[in-house]
Amino acid sequence: MPAKARTDRNAATRTSILDAAERLFAEHGVHEVSNRQVADAAGQGNTAVVGYHFGTKTDLVRALVRRHSEAIERTREEMLARVAGSDDLRDWLDCLVRPTFDHLASLGSPTWYARFGAQVMTDPALREILVDESLGSPVLLRILDGLHACLPELPAAVRRERGDVGRHLLVHVPAERERALAEGAPTTRATWAAAASGLVDVLVGVWLAPVTPAPDH
């Protein structure tokens, strides 16, 4: 086989494995799905093909994260360039929320990435992959700096607590919307863009919520 044809065939095989893994991981859980099931769903007779192209399951998860995080990161960078210097909290929250929601919209329907991402984010071992590939990006850190500069003085514990709530919602709100779409269940908003607006509003509320002295700390 000529080198070009071999490269094309390899690329097609890799894509079919990634597609199958993403769907199975989203629907059944990353830990529940074996290489054999991925190979079968990808139409590959040989189970070893998954390991041959992607190494361990961790490597496969990393490849899945990477094929989305690059596009999301690009949008983030463009949005950051537009809002630099803004003192409007909503601008910075837009930079956090919209790149992922826009990316999901661009994938058409159905998508699996939001449900897959929610698992990766909640699993202590897999989360390290997200940190490497995406959560530690300099662009994201600059967005968080811009966001923090718009906030009122907050006790450190409150700031951490609201950061946790924000991160949680950024991952689980799109995952729940994706699940509802996949199951044909009703969604509160008709589009990803409208859902992003709703989440930005909620996050403005979270960050500007009153701070009541707790009974103890």
Add this chain to the structure above:
Amino acid sequence: MPAKARTDRNAATRTSILDAAERLFAEHGVHEVSNRQVADAAGQGNTAVVGYHFGTKTDLVRALVRRHSEAIERTREEMLARVAGSDDLRDWLDCLVRPTFDHLASLGSPTWYARFGAQVMTDPALREILVDESLGSPVLLRILDGLHACLPELPAAVRRERGDVGRHLLVHVPAERERALAEGAPTTRATWAAAASGLVDVLVGVWLAPVTPAPDH
């Protein structure tokens, strides 16, 4: 064996099965744990003992939910009696948040119920059990009525969206705190009571957040 001794032994067996199941479900996932593993962890030689005392896995999950929901429901009822007629949003949010957090505090450390509950809440099939046992309670519905009466006019989609966010945080914030405690990881607040105050603040923010017209609905 006299009837009294037999009843006592049955009660002790049931408790040991419930304790083992709750811990294993919290740590490994409801779907991952077999009756055999529950029986082993409960120190029961005979796997059939789980089925004998609790029927199917769904019945076992229901028994676990029930042994906590009764205490939580009692606190909710007491708090409702105290705030009836209030037009302070925070009072109603206290009724939603504190009974669960107080219950977790009363269990000592470690607890497993919050992580178990988060799974039951997220699993479409198991969620029905929570609806039967707890989410459909008349006390809870009266609290939600009181809460809604304190809110500004909100478009229906926004109200549903914020209700979803609130329910999500009510389940996942305590589950994450419980996980951090179990792993010896730092928590943002030192006590369940302080964590409850923080969540009530966040939920005030969520409900009173601005409403921006979405690009489309």
